[in-house]
Amino acid sequence: NDLKRYTVILDDGSGVLFQPLDETKTYILSARHVFYEDVLHDDGPNTSELKSTINYSFSDNQNQKNEVEIIKDSNYFEHDIVDAAILVLDVNLNLNEIFVDDRTTGFEGFNLTGYPESKRKSNNQYDKQLISDLINYDDNLIELRLVVNHLDHEQITGFSGGGIIKTNGDSLLLA
Numbered sequence: 001n002d003l004k005r006y007t008v009i010l011d012d013g014s015g016v017l018f019q020p021l022d023e024t025k026t027y028i029l030s031a032r033h034v035f036y037e038d039v040l041h042d043d044g045p046n047t048s049e050l051k052s053t054i055n056y057s058f059s060d061n062q063n064q065k066n067e068v069e070i071i072k073d074s075n076y077f078e079h080d081i082v083d084a085a086i087l088v089l090d091v092n093l094n095l096n097e098i099f100v101d102d103r104t105t106g107f108e109g110f111n112l113t114g115y116p117e118s119k120r121k122s123n124n125q126y127d128k129q130l131i132s133d134l135i136n137y138d139d140n141l142i143e144l145r146l147v148v149n150h151l152d153h154e155q156i157t158g159f160s161g162g163g164i165i166k167t168n169g170d171s172l173l174l175a
Contacts, residue, residue, distance in 0.1 A: 007163060056068065075089075107133065
């Protein structure tokens, strides 16, 4: 339930709630591509553009959408290379039990958390998949293997940005 409480729905993707040192704000950490939409062009290549707004929902009320305007470099910040972004909410959600584990050497006990497309029509859209091991990593990419290795596209789509989290006593660790 703690993993679920810190994981949010972001339109067709997912995100992780994080309380920074500033007590007036809450961050939603996610994948950069979750904040973009494809724009189709008849006379040239299709492009991807930053959305003007995004909806987010909390685990305790997954069907209640909260819309927020996306303002780049004001309440939205993205990484130039890595598929990562932060959306800043001007509210304190009192979610201070999650900590960053930036020295992760193994992924035992960690879960991929999120809201996959395959569960978006159910009452409880949340899902988690246990991670078995690290395949490869560098400064820009971490490749992990899930315990269940036969998920189809619909079962994995929507996990984007959901986080890699594990319980650690009375707190959570976000890798």
